[in-house]
Amino acid sequence: MNPLLSVCVLLCSSCLLFSDSVLARYAPLYSPAAGPALAPLMWPVPRPSSGTVAPSSSGVAVTTEKHGRHLDTELILAIILASVALVAIILGLFGIWFYRRNNHLRPDSNGAQNSDGAKVSTFGPILGKFNSMKTVKKGSVCAIDHALLEAATNNFSESNVLGEGGFGRVYKACMDDGVLVAVKKMENGGEDFEREFENEMDLLCRIRHPNIVSLLGYSNDGQTRFLVYELMQNGSLESQLHGPSNGSALTWHIRMKIALDAARGLEYLHEHCNPPVIHRDLKSSNILLDSEFNAKISDFGLAVTGQSKGSVKLSGTLGYVAPEYLLDGKLTEKSDVYAFGVVLLELLMGRKPVEKITPSQCQSIVTWAMPQLTDRSKLPNIVDPVIRNTMDLKHLYQVAAVAVLCIQPEPSYRPLITDVLHSLIPLVPIELGGALRILDTSPSSKNKLSSH
Structure with a gap:
């Protein structure tokens, strides 16, 4: 029990005992059951005409009126004191309850659930379906029996591979009750492997957001x-843009929705986590898409916290790494903004961040696109043919302007991800999570892109 609450209960008990003792003291004088022996005290005694005090049968003077008034005063005072004490105790208890309630509702300083039990409960309805599995709660995550994962992935069959990363593959798994999940198998070993595993598990246990x-x-x-992990049915943005479909399933508005979702996820990491989280490896392969093309940021093995300034070991993917981080090892939230700008260029142009132009020479999408992004006469020509002529020119110009700002070589010239987010919201239809109202969808009512 809370110490303050114990003190209040003790005071309350003492107050009640005091009240009981006072009432017990005066009960014989006021109780109707006192009997005939006390009847003279219940009735006023007539004053003798001579002013003398009438003697009692035993020869003792009884000043009943004065003594009764004295007892009344003591009783009233006792009741008032007991009432005041009781009110004070009630107010004290209410204050303790209010204080504890506020402390319970106050968010944790790292923007995440504080207790292990709370962290586990935030895994959502999917974990609720794991009841039939061999799982135990260990720390802040659910430890799943390895044999169960083997069975769910058909012994990690090649046919269940969803993708491959630096430390292993990701497999599609079907659990006993039909729940579909994604299983990342990490087996390269080494110090970096262990650190990334612990880092990702720690961060994702504490970070909960619709776009993560x-x-x-x-x-x-x-x-x-x-x-x-939860299964993302449409795979990664990279596989959608650069895979067999070449982005054919991604319309202009869906691409803007994906950009908006990724910006929302980054804004949560940068602005709402305390300390801020820098992803450090944002790229199209780490942006996953569910069945409705809602985008979520994944792979937090390289993420760092509380790194507003400073130098860290160089890690990341060629083509997405910001110049100041690549050259000087200086990492800030603006490094993530640069990587976001590269992803935005991929969505606009359907090109990879780095492409080979000769067997021995590669070209960055940033280097290639920058001169054309700021030229309105050239910009429509570099848009992905899949979405060319499907958007308003003014929207294309605005997205290109945002991308140009994000990929500025100087970090101070880049916007905050919050500013990027607010620039994208008006470009996404309301039904897709933005603020754009499409009043007329007929081709004649839109200012379409024309071929040049």
Whole structure:
């Protein structure tokens, strides 16, 4: 029990005992059951005409009126004191309740759930379906039996591979009750491998946001580690843009929605987590898409916290790494903004961040696109043919302007991700999570792009 609450209960008990003792003291004088022996005290005694005090049958003077008034005064005073004490105790208890309620509702300083139990409960309805599985709660995540993952992935069959990263593959898994999840198998070993595993598990246990992928659990099997995520049915943005479909499923508005979702996820990391989280490896392959093309940021193995300034070990993916981080090792939130700008160029042009122009020479999308992004006569020609002539020119110009600002070589010239977010909201239809109202969808009512 809370110490303050114990003190208040003790005071309340003492007050009640005091009240009981006072009432017990005076009960014989006022109780109707006192009997005939006390009847003279219940009735006024007539004053003798001579002013003398009438003697009692035993020869003792009884000043009943004066003594009764004295007892009345003591009783009233006792009742008042007891009432005041009781009110004070009630107010004290209410104050303690209000204080504890405020403390319970106050968000944790790192922008995440504080207790292990709270962290586990935020895994959402998917974890609720794991009841039939061999799982145990260990710390802040759900530890899943390795044999269960083997069975769910058909012994990690090649046919279940969803993608591949630096430390292993990601597999599609079907659990006992039909729940579909994604399982990342990490088996390269080494110090970096272990650090990234712990880093991602720690961050994703505490970070919960609609545009950040949800971690459902983990498993250990010797030197192999497994992370279990919610399944994103449409894979990564990279596979959609640069895979067999070449972005054919991504309309202009869906691409803007993906950019908006990614910006919302980054804004949460930069502005709402305390300390701020820098992803450090934002790229199209780490932006995952669900069945309705809602985008979520994934892969937090390289993420760092509280790194507003400073030098860290160079990590990342060629083509997305900001110049100041690549050359000087200086990492800030603006480094993520640069990577976001590269992703925005991919959405606009359908090109990879780095492409080979000769067997021995590569070209960056930033270097290639920058001169054309600021030229309105050339800009329509570099737009992905899949979406060319499908958007308003003014919207294209605005997105290109945002991308140009994000990929500025000087970090101080880049906008905050919050500013980027506010610039994209008016370009996304309301039904897709933005603020754009489409009043007339007929081709004649739109200012379409024309071929040049």
